[in-house]
Amino acid sequence: MTPEQAYTELVRLSRDETVLSSCLDLVEWDEEVCMPRGGAEHRAEQTALLAGLVHDRAVDPRYEELLAVVEGSPLVADAESPAAVNIRELRRGFDRERRLPRRLVEESARVATLASQQWLASREQADFKPFARWLTRSFELAREEADAVGYAEVPYDALLDDYEPGLTTRRVSALFTQLQAALVSLVDSLRGMPAPAPAHVLAREFPIDRQRLFFEGVATALGFDFERGRLDVGRHPFCTSIGPGDVRIAIRYHPRNFAQGLFALLHEVGHALYDQGLDADHYGTPFGKALSLGLHESQSRLWENLVGRSHGFWAHFYPQLRGTFHEALHDVSLDTFRRVINHAAPGVIRVQADEVTYDLHIIIRFELERALLSGDLRGADVPGAWTEAYQRYLGVAPKNDREGCLQDGHWAEGLIGYFPTYTLGNVYAAQLFAAAERTLGPLDDAFAAGDFRTLRDWLGEHVHRHGSRFSGAGTIERATGSAPDPSAIVDSLTRRYALQANAG
């Protein structure tokens, strides 16, 4: 068998595995967006079965045979070519997956569905107790996964590597420590500042049907293609790609918390633009797929914060917004509105956090999940540890577990080692945006003129179209000229928020 033949067969195997895996993605999307409560038990069987089948394909011994034929051949001489990238990533995926026992894969899928159901119920009732054993079970399974996959220093490395290949716990910790110092001092400078007088305007009534129309218009203007995607209501905001031509966003609408829905929308549109910008010709192979969740998150955070809170963005959209929600906004000027949505103050809810405090929410989760994984923290002790961490980092305490440790569903879903990618995303986003402006000039005027394409094209060129070509850090380095580094985000936040502190 020639390397070319082996490569063709590998691409076929990869495509097949991806199509099957995309069925699981759809089933999981449905679970979040559509499934009636009564369907949960059966859904756990469906996801377990599909996850098992995907795993079977991922560990197909033919991968080993075929990879051996291609590896070291001239086909992969150019490390940045699609073939070389695909072989590198198929090898990495195969080596990881074949270490996972099938039983563990099925059990993790099943527990993710059932734990999520219990999380939902517990959150509704603000009652952590019945969720505790599911949380413990999720971390047991994550630990089993880490032990099966192997790691250099700590078990957490093995999980992190699945979401952000190439990055270690040690390196993330160093980066976060540096960031945290800057953030804590910035937060301190903001503390005690009164909220801008008209902050309550966002708690006025913004009818949901009009929010929907407005959001659809914004998503379209930013470049989201509704012929190749959907916008739905989910139990929490997310974006998933079912296949090329089918990228789905889910958000929640809050009639009296307009900003929460809006920024969730912008966030998920950022993810969706990345997925819609991947090279569909390479669908089903690593080259057609995003590799780093940190990089993915950089896209969502960039559109959410660096675009969606900018002067230009609102110079363009505010007149329409005010027309759509005349009752709520008739007495609110553009400047006031921007001041309100750019107000920073410590709070207890991550998804409502401003840009300045957001990463402290993540740092708390990063700390707690490492402790849970190592066994230093027990599942049952999470509520106390959570409250203690919030007091320590943010000086606030949740009133109950609903707005405390039950606010996020990630751990129930088995997304452990995932939270740091949010902050990596913020760090990367600031670097990318600064680099884009170095090349394109200040973008505010373009936004004000309704031009979001200039930025989108730059991101497409430097991020989206590369799929798995480079690691997250590698992409940042190529696109911005620097390795991942928190100085861009600290600069950006200081420039915008220290000013607010001075003005306040």
Add this chain to the structure above:
Amino acid sequence: MTPEQAYTELVRLSRDETVLSSCLDLVEWDEEVCMPRGGAEHRAEQTALLAGLVHDRAVDPRYEELLAVVEGSPLVADAESPAAVNIRELRRGFDRERRLPRRLVEESARVATLASQQWLASREQADFKPFARWLTRSFELAREEADAVGYAEVPYDALLDDYEPGLTTRRVSALFTQLQAALVSLVDSLRGMPAPAPAHVLAREFPIDRQRLFFEGVATALGFDFERGRLDVGRHPFCTSIGPGDVRIAIRYHPRNFAQGLFALLHEVGHALYDQGLDADHYGTPFGKALSLGLHESQSRLWENLVGRSHGFWAHFYPQLRGTFHEALHDVSLDTFRRVINHAAPGVIRVQADEVTYDLHIIIRFELERALLSGDLRGADVPGAWTEAYQRYLGVAPKNDREGCLQDGHWAEGLIGYFPTYTLGNVYAAQLFAAAERTLGPLDDAFAAGDFRTLRDWLGEHVHRHGSRFSGAGTIERATGSAPDPSAIVDSLTRRYALQANAG
């Protein structure tokens, strides 16, 4: 291996196959209800892959080995026991499935998705031509399936048997001929009668959001459990069961054709009550599954017509309806409303057809699909043959192919041999309703008092809970004391509509 051990293993295999198959059901539901246009090509890959995997399991040679151990053992001595029913049906399914080449199964799934997309586009543009080759391809595949499966007399038998096990083309033809004679004469007696004066009231505006609320209330009142199901908008009305606890209805809302949405809702609720009434403990085995689509259709048609057009039903719901749609109905009395929704007259659209003419629409399709399958009719010639048949049976002609041969998506979806089950359903429904009233007394007063449970319980007892225990005809015979026979439906229609003719 003991028969008991073999049976346990068979149940496990069957459950596993059913769970996988239910993933395909979900993917297909999504295709009808959610998928953006851009997702169609990828969706075809997903359905083909899943259909192939389901097929692999259905032809697992272990079925043969295990069935051989159980068949003839004391475990199956009682032919009506769950074990005996399961063994009988697993054998039937296995013998059918193992005759189907895997390639055909995958290709049929792929063509179903792509042909449906073209059908949608063709229907929108009332342009049959680009659909013709897909129609031809669908029938070629159906013919291949029939040839692979085998049949006693005509290829159509093989397809029919998949939807209505035990029934032959010959027997259906005989039953339909008998019915057709009675219907044609009843339709003749109605012909030329003017529509009731206020027929246009149904074309007044019924705002969709209020329709939705009203429909949800009706579905709940009839017994549909929203904790274990959903109601959505689909490109055509249907009901599908994703699993126990997850039964989904899709309908379309027509702001100026209230009756069409309403009766579609009642129809699909009838299907859903059957699925929600199956024995969940037997889920994943034939005993927990409906066997005959004719019987399934009897439930939908019974609730749609024999309940939903009754005096009692509207005595209960009309006051609320009039309150909800005050502008449209303020000048319409209950009697007038009932006269309008019970008006019968030949038309060109099946899903808008009244009870009297409905089965003639089916008989036309039955005739055409047999001709298409045998090769007597070519795909490209369908529009002409369609118009000719409508003129012959109903004395009407469609204005274009959109309201002609492009009105139904069944053939595109590969549902060939399926249409007769609609009329079998009408025949069975009339027999069941008459039998229920023989036992329970006239039901109109119960309906007027909002009691739909008495009837639902009777149907649960005589139909739903039996799953695949009996054939469609067998169930009817046990529940009503008679074999399938059109006299009950002819009586019911004559009693209600000949009166209308006389009154008119």
